[in-house]
Amino acid sequence: MTQLKSHYAAVVVGGGQAGLSASHYLSRAGIDHVVIEKNTVMNKWRDERWDAFCLVTPNWQCQLPDHPYDGDDPNGFMVKEEILAYLNRFAAKVNAPVLEHTTVTALEKRGDVFRIETTAGTFTAHAVILATSLYGEPEIPRAGERLPEDIVQVHTAAYRNAGQLPEGAVMVVGSGQSGAQIAEDLHLAGRKVHLATGNAPRCARFYRGRDVVDWLWDVGQYDITVADDGMGKKKHDTNHYLTGRDGGRDIDLRAFARQGMALYGRVRGVSGGKMLFEPNLKANLDAADRVYNGINALIDRHIAERGIAAPPPSVYTPEWEPAHETTELDLEAAGITSVVWATGFRPNWAFVGLPIFDGTGYPVHRRGVTDVPGLYVLGLPWLWTWGSGRFLSVGRDAEHVVGALAGALAAGRREGAGRFAEAEEVS
Template identity: 85%
Template sequence: MTKLSQSHYGAVVVGGGQAGLSASHYLSRHGIDHVVFEKKTAMHKWRDERWEAFCLVTPNWQCQLPDHPYDGDDPNGFMVKDEILGYLDRFARKVNAPILENTTVTALERAGGVFRVETTAGTVTADAVILATSLYGEPDIPRPAERLPPDIVQIHTAAYRSSAQLPEGAVVVVGSGQSGAQIAEDLHLAGRKVHLVTGNAPRCARFYRGRDVVDWLWDVGQYEITVADDGMGKKKHDTNHYLTGRDGGRDIDLRAFALEGMALYGRMSGVADGKMLFEANLTANLDAADRVYNGINCLIDRHIAEKNIAAPPASTYVPVWKPEAEPTELDLKAAGVTSVIWATGFRPNWSFVGLPIFDGTGYPVHRHGVTDVPGLYVLGLPWLWTWGSGRFLGVGRDAEFVVSELAAWAASPLAKAG
């Protein structure tokens, strides 16, 4: 841990996750004196907000942090939690960032030609600032949670560890994104009765035509698609595809879970009188996820045909189960529900930023991490520039670009003029 030993820095980095430490790596390479402020501890989300059976969804070879590629002996496998932490700890030691942990940035403003950064450890100024706090700030729990019966245990995915921490009884998982689907599977495998509330999350095959789908998508160039190429404007908030790397990797098929006893519902619309209420869109949600699944496979089919690659034959997913009806409510007591897990994502917290970089939704406006405020940058966001941004695969390259832009600006007459 670095003490706040000076009042001015060439750069301040807010956030000590993989994005912030990647920025520190390149700032050091450019010889820019800097400090990293982290409100908890470095990489704390990986250590403190992952369940016991958590593993990577993308193959290990995609772990490409700056000067720290995957260093194990199973590049096509999927690291489990302890292995991920080991990989990140080795990266942190290698970077040796000047980080001040347990230090919250409370205000950021522009004053006298420099940035003024107020923290719980004191106030400093800086020539430049990189916001590397990501979108995964605070757990986002919807207001209907307040109307659940008081005897039902409620936790967010950030606090889930295993089925053993929950009281006996059925569990409702609200949200079928990557975390929700995997936690629903974890509970299902533990023998729990699971009620899964679905949304618009797409799904993806784990293996197709003899290879991991991620390997195919890398060859196709999917991870190199930029926001400019894809015509998606300045931001991208797609829900991640659900699949898993557990036990060597496999599909997550909610329809197959339903055949095995998992209860599925459409999007939650509210809570009233001890009942959870749902929209009548379960069929639509499942069908939409399958269209994405088959669409990705068709993309791979075209690539195989165009390149004349020898591969096992193509196939199309055919639903193994279809809802007989659209359930619109669940009586929690009658169903024996004792726990609800909110797999409803996170909300970013940029409330400390007192500078005009946000759009009408509160999202920072930028191009490849460069904002309209000279000397202020963002890093670690999904689709910061490519489909690989924000992941272990792409965050290092984004950091290299952002820091090179920062270094060029710091050396410019504009920066020197304040």
């Protein structure tokens, strides 16, 4: 077990793939550090994924530092147990100095030294990397408080399978990646599913003979950065819904509707045992399909410009349209006994007592480097590219952040900062 010291050159907050990637590069650079994890390493992958969970991107995109995908199915999609095995092998390689079951309760800066308060004690550091991601605490709307008491409520972080829910129909709220996949999981289990949609876009799984991710890699989409024109708002975008289940396929909510799934617009509240919806189901479906066709059109242009031999192009045409917009639903009359909240997470940065956040609560940074000297963020969606925060590019982001951190520490040593020398002596 890692023993807490009075001072470290660097501290990493968060023991997921981002935090361990940072530890990998800190160790390579010979920088004394510790990783603080409030639960256990990689706990979200183990404890907050449903039984049928699998990767949405192909296995070949698993490119953690010095730990590329090492299986025999690069174009497949690892299931939960395979993902955990892959991550456990990575954690063993990194062998990070981790303090598990330790919560950071306060982070402040005094002069050029950070003061970190934790449940295991207080210590100082010259640099801190916040690798806690945006997926901190499950987000459940206040409307959940007004649901009838006999309805079971489960967030996606706690959902495991259809069998854990009481018999009866299920309302899934949210049609992002998790919501759409869990709605499918319940649908395949023979449950009557009601799905409240949102503004999530969708993407084809395969198009013109290849996985769409492969095409987008060739097109260069994964090299686009948030610094490019019009990309600054991408960090707030919802991920496209599709699945890698059973070898990968599209998720088409209209097809689900033809098979008996009930679809609604965005939830706007709960009142008197009824769930209320905005009349925007058609708009949500149409917007998702525009993105779907737009991605395919981008691939079409790439194929045409390069004269690539491929199957002919196609355009998705809806085969189902909502006959009307349902704006309220009596939950008891519909036989709904449980609600799965696929409404995302909220970050928990309450312990950070430093001015690095914008009006939305998102940390302001340039490729992980904040305006507070020595403070960095890592593992966020679109930290720099589309692959940031994922197995694909979190390692590249970590390498950049640790490079900036190492440079700053070296500059401090060259300047002979008295406080730095004193702290090094204490440690």
